[in-house]
């Protein structure tokens with residue numbers, strides 16, 4: 302088996318968040334009620350029937366994590382077991398079969414090591430983004446779970462997700478669209494959750510914003526999350542984030558940030574309803590997004606209708622910077638990883 306050997310002409314310092322083809326991917330099939338052993342294949346197109354469940358009914362989920370280089374050139378993953386667990390939480394919500402955590406981790410390791418020439422160097426600030434997906438590949442006509450599934454894992458080198466060049470991003474609080482609702486699929490990483498936010502994001506970008514902040518779907522008042530990242534703010538010196546109530550994707554970055562704030566920085570943490578009106582008050586001094594892709598992205602401004610607020614002249618706030626530095630230095634092992642979050646692959 303041979304992959305198309307790709308010449309590396311990538312400028313690792315100029316990467317954004319677009320797909321860059323790499324050489325190898327992992328594929329595993331679920332048939333007759335069981336998963337096969339899975340195999341590594343050259344990265345390339347796959348064949349599925351037009352009647353595959355994913356194509357009509359959207360039975361599909363995904364994950365996202367990064368392989369990073371440390372200063373001394375080790376290849377690192379950040380809390381991959383949490384992605385394995387969340388993959389199965391999403392699979393369960395979408396009536397898909399579970400996928401063994403160890404198999405998931407081993408497959409990721411193989412894909413990363415085979416594609417290691419695509420991992421951006423330490424000082425570029427980039428990473429190899431790893432995308433595991435599971436789709437209902439079996440043919441279905443009526444609305445029902447597929448009887449065949451595929452897991453695929455591929456990767457792409459990436460730079461920063463938001464093009465903010467050091468200053469904070471500009472976010473629009475949507476009065477019109479929501480991302481998820483009580484009893485829905487908001488807590489899972491299902492494909493359809495993202496299809497629904499393409500139009501709101503496109504409209505916001507046309508108006509000059511980087512992304513949308515979604516509100517809860519019942520009151521249209523409480524902050525939910527940002528397109529593909531969780532939301533945090535500093536109110537009266539406390540780190541406040543929306544309650545994880547089943548409508549929000551429970552971010553691994555968020556979970557880590559809350560732990561670091563509490564345990565390392567001794568910043569009080571509150572998980573509670575946050576009305577958008579609170580963000581416009583003077584005691585709300587900083588805001589930022591967290592996510593694998595977003596890392597910690599400072600929020601420079603928020604807008605709701607005619608109301609607009611700029612945080613710190615759009616510069617990252619002190620607490621935001623401290624959390625960013627602490628998290629990223631643990632992720633790259635510049636600091637001791639006392640919580641055992643980092644896996645060294647090589």
Ligand SMILES: Cc1ncc(COP(=O)(O)O)c(C=O)c1O
Pocket residue numbers: 365526527528529530531550551552553554555591592593594
């Ligand atoms: C909707 C949504 N919220 C939050 C996050 C952040 O989650 P994590 O920190 O695990 O990447 C993501 C990204 O995965 C996301 O898609």
